Amino acid sequence: MFFFEFDELVDASKLKEKLIISPYYDGSFDVKAKKNTISISFDSAFNKNTTYIFSFADGVVDVTEQNPSIRSKYVFSTGGVIDSSYVSGVVQDPLKNEPIKDALVGLYSEKDSLDLFHKKPIYFSSTNEGGLFKIDNVKKGRYSVYAFNDENKNFQAEFKKEKFGFVDSEVEVGESLEKIYIPLFNEDLTPLKLLRARERGSFVEVVFNKDILEYNVCCDERIVFGLTDNNILTLYQKTPINDSLLIKIKATDLYKNNLLDSFYVSFNNEIKYEHSLKTSLDLNTQNIDDTVEFTFKTNIPLLDYNFNHIAIKKDTINIPIRFVKHKSKKVNNNTIKGKLYVDSDSVVKYIKDLKERIIADSLSYKNDSIYRAVTNYYKKQNTSNFDLEIKKGSLYTFNKDS
Known part of the structure; x- marks a missing residue:
């Protein structure tokens, strides 16, 4: 039982419906109020080693003016530490x-x-x-x-x-x-469905009714595959295939709905279609933090990649590679995820020293308009926001794009 005492008469008639307990408490409780005191009893125990919050909100008011209690939040722990x-x-x-x-x-x-x-x-x-x-x-x-x-x-x-x-x-x-x-959206949680397998000559497009998060394809080793759009899985042939092939697909949408399906496909090698390479790069931050997470995607299956030439840039300024380390992995044929480990203090100091050196040198060229323009450019540099660059030659796709 919990007992609360106030310095004036209180009305707690609405506390049972107003009391908020976090983390969520799944049991029931009873509230009793008398003059300037409130007691709350619970029918089941709280979790061990857990910090709880009681929020009264406007469930406790003074009797005279019906103003909510100034002290409306109480924190306690069932262990030795209060989580902060x-x-x-x-x-x-x-x-x-x-x-x-x-x-x-x-x-x-x-x-x-x-x-x-x-x-x-x-x-x-x-x-x-x-x-x-x-x-x-x-x-x-x-x-x-x-x-x-x-x-x-x-x-x-x-x-x-x-x-x-x-x-x-x-x-x-x-x-x-x-x-x-x-x-917040009104989201589509309808079951995941395979709508059709569409032959496009040298490749086959498998179209789903909604976006795909994960996929796996069991098929002949002469087939490569990947997402060319969020809801389109495309099958390519490494070498011309004249027979029909059995394809088995497992797909999962954003809401963890799964689909298992199988079908036969065939390719028309007399008709040639090609996809042009498109890429996207998402960073979890534009600031130089100690760890920067990134996701790199392509619309054509990746055979291999090499990020040894990855670079951090601030506009036209190249940051020395000694300040940056990284690790990454290919999570499917279209996606690479990784982390950059940045010595952020050294990077900021490098930019600062570079700016100060150029500005100091400019004192010898006060009347040079080009030098003045370069100096003003470096003066305006923000040392916290940077770009990640993946250079040409880092990717090896099914179409031999790079």
Whole structure:
């Protein structure tokens, strides 16, 4: 039982419906109020070694003026440590470019997918009028992050009625995690389907009804394959194949819906179609952090790659390679994921020293317009934002593009 004492008479008649307990407590409780005291009893034990928050919100008010209690938040631990990490960010409607008020933001176990439809969050908070949220007293670890409009207040999303969104990959909560952006959409959770296998001469396009996150193809070794669009898996022949081939496909969409299917394909080698190489590079930050995560994608199957010529640049300034290390792996035939380990202090110092040296040299060329222009360019440099460059010759695709 928990006992609270206030310095004036209080009304707690609405506390049972207003009390918010984080992490989520699945049992029931009873509230009793008398004069300036409140007692709360629970029918089941709290989890061991866990930090809990009681938020009264406006469930406790003074009797005289009905003002909410100044002390409306209480933190305690069932172990020896009170967790102090937090997660913060913003929830928006990207179509309207507007913040979303009163969205529920939850942290879920990294081991489970789409928990927001089946389970209640471990930690949670709601957004304010500006769409901002902050989840306090979080235990360090890895979590999935989801947000949704919890219109029926049951702490579970209903995709047919409520908008929801999520962070693409699990997050690691250390001391704190800030600036998380979560867009909310009316998402398509219909079953994943294979619509058709379309022969395009020297290759075959397999079209799905929605975007594909992961895929695996079991087929003849003379076939290479990869995503040429988010919902199109393309099969190529390494050498001309005249017979029909059995193809077995396993695909998974963004919401972990799986599909198993098989079919026969044939190629028309008299008709030639070619895809031009397209690439994309996404960074988790534009700042020089100690660790920068990147995802590199192509629309044509990658046979191999070599990132020994990877480079960090600030506009036209090349950063010495001694300040940067990296590791990466090919996660499928279209995608490479990796991490850059940047000696950020040395990089910032290198740019600063370069700027100071050029500016100092400019004193000898005060009347030279070209030198003045170069000096002004370096004066304006921001030493925190940089670009990642993957140079020509780093990729080897099915079409021998590089």
